[in-house]
Amino acid sequence: MIVVNTVLNKNDEILDEYIPEVEISDEEFRKTVVTLYFEDENANKVSSEARIIDPKELLREPYTALIGMLLSGPKDSNLKSIIPDGTKVLGTTLNGSCVTVNLSKEFIEKAPDDVNRKCDMIYTIVNTLTELKEVESVKFLIDGEEVDGFEEKSISLKNQFLRRN
Numbered sequence: 001m002i003v004v005n006t007v008l009n010k011n012d013e014i015l016d017e018y019i020p021e022v023e024i025s026d027e028e029f030r031k032t033v034v035t036l037y038f039e040d041e042n043a044n045k046v047s048s049e050a051r052i053i054d055p056k057e058l059l060r061e062p063y064t065a066l067i068g069m070l071l072s073g074p075k076d077s078n079l080k081s082i083i084p085d086g087t088k089v090l091g092t093t094l095n096g097s098c099v100t101v102n103l104s105k106e107f108i109e110k111a112p113d114d115v116n117r118k119c120d121m122i123y124t125i126v127n128t129l130t131e132l133k134e135v136e137s138v139k140f141l142i143d144g145e146e147v148d149g150f151e152e153k154s155i156s157l158k159n160q161f162l163r164r165n
Contacts, residue, residue, distance in 0.1 A: 030054060036069055037127040038079035039120055046120050046127060046164075049074050063092035063099050063135075066128050082121045084110030090144065097136035098160055099129050105143050108150050108157075115154045122155070123164050130163040137162050 032055040040047035051069065058065050067089045073081040086106040093100050111118050126138045137160040141147075149157045 032058075034058075034066065034069070035128070035131045036066070036074070037124040038070070038074045038076075039082040039117075039124065040078060041080055042078055044116075046123050047079060048127075049076050049079055051075065061092065062132065063094070063101065063129055064089050066132075067092070067101065067125060070124060070128060082112065082117060082124055083107070084112075084121075086110060090141075094134065097134060098139055099135050099137075100139045100141060101125060101129075102141040102144055107140075108142055108147065111150055118150060118155055122161060126161045127163055 031052045033050050033052055035048050035050055037046050037048055039045075053069075070081060071083055071087065071089070084106050086104070087110070088104040088106070090102040090104060092102065107121075111121060122140070129135045129138050139160045140157045142157070147157050149155045
C-alpha cells in the first residue's frame with residue numbers, strides 16, 4: 001500500500017503531493033517500544049534503554065519476558081546487566097498493582113558486595129516492570145520463599161519496592 005498525501009487549493013487543483021520514500025511494512029507497524037533499565041558503567045547508576053520489540057513477546061507472560069530481556073543484557077555498550085549470572089526467573093504474578101517476581105537463589109548468592117550496587121540490581125527490575133501502567137510495585141521471592149534479603153541484611157526483600165527515579 002502506498003500512501004499519498006495531496007494538498008489541494010480551493011479550486012481542487014493539486015498544490016503539493018507527498019509520497020513517502022519508504023513504505024512502512026505491516027511487520028514494522030506492529031512493533032512497540034519497551035523501556036529496560038541497566039547499570040550505566042560510566043555513571044555508576046541505573047539508566048534506561050529503549051528497545052523495539054514485537055508486542056507478541058509480551059502476550060503470555062509480560063513480566064517474565066521483560067526480566068528475561070534484562071537477563072539477556074543491553075544493546076547499548078555503555079550499559080550492562082547487573083543481575084547476577086545464573087539467575088533464573090521462576091515465575092511472576094500480578095496481584096492488584098504489585099508484581100511478585102520469583103527468582104532463583106543466584107540472585108542473592110551472587111549479588112554484588114556493595115550495598116548501592118545491590119539496590120541498583122533490584123531497581124533495574126523494579127523500574128523496568130513499573131514502566132507498565134498496571135504495575136506500581138514489585139515484591140521478590142527467592143526459590144518461592146519470602147526471604148529477609150542478603151547476607152548482611154542491608155536490604156530486606158520482604159518489602160514491596162516502588163519505582164525509584
